[in-house]
Amino acid sequence: MSDSSSKVKPDIVMSPCVGVCALDDDDVCIGCLRSGQEITQWGYVDNDGKRAILRNVEARLRQSKF
Numbered sequence: 001m002s003d004s005s006s007k008v009k010p011d012i013v014m015s016p017c018v019g020v021c022a023l024d025d026d027d028v029c030i031g032c033l034r035s036g037q038e039i040t041q042w043g044y045v046d047n048d049g050k051r052a053i054l055r056n057v058e059a060r061l062r063q064s065k066f
Contacts, residue, residue, distance in 0.1 A: 013050035033060045
């Protein structure tokens with residue numbers, strides 16, 4: 001008998017979406033700081049791709065005034 005709790009589940013990379021969906025003049029969402037292209041790609045990229053997008057978001061956050 002196998003123990004299902006011992007099975008390793010792949011890490012889930014959560015979307016940074018906060019439900020404030022509006023792109024600014026630079027094609028960046030004012031809510032999650034993803035570009036329009038990154039938002040579109042999110043559902044198709046693997047976890048490594050999602051982490052790369054999140055690194056871009058972090059860089060935008062550091063460069064922003066907020």
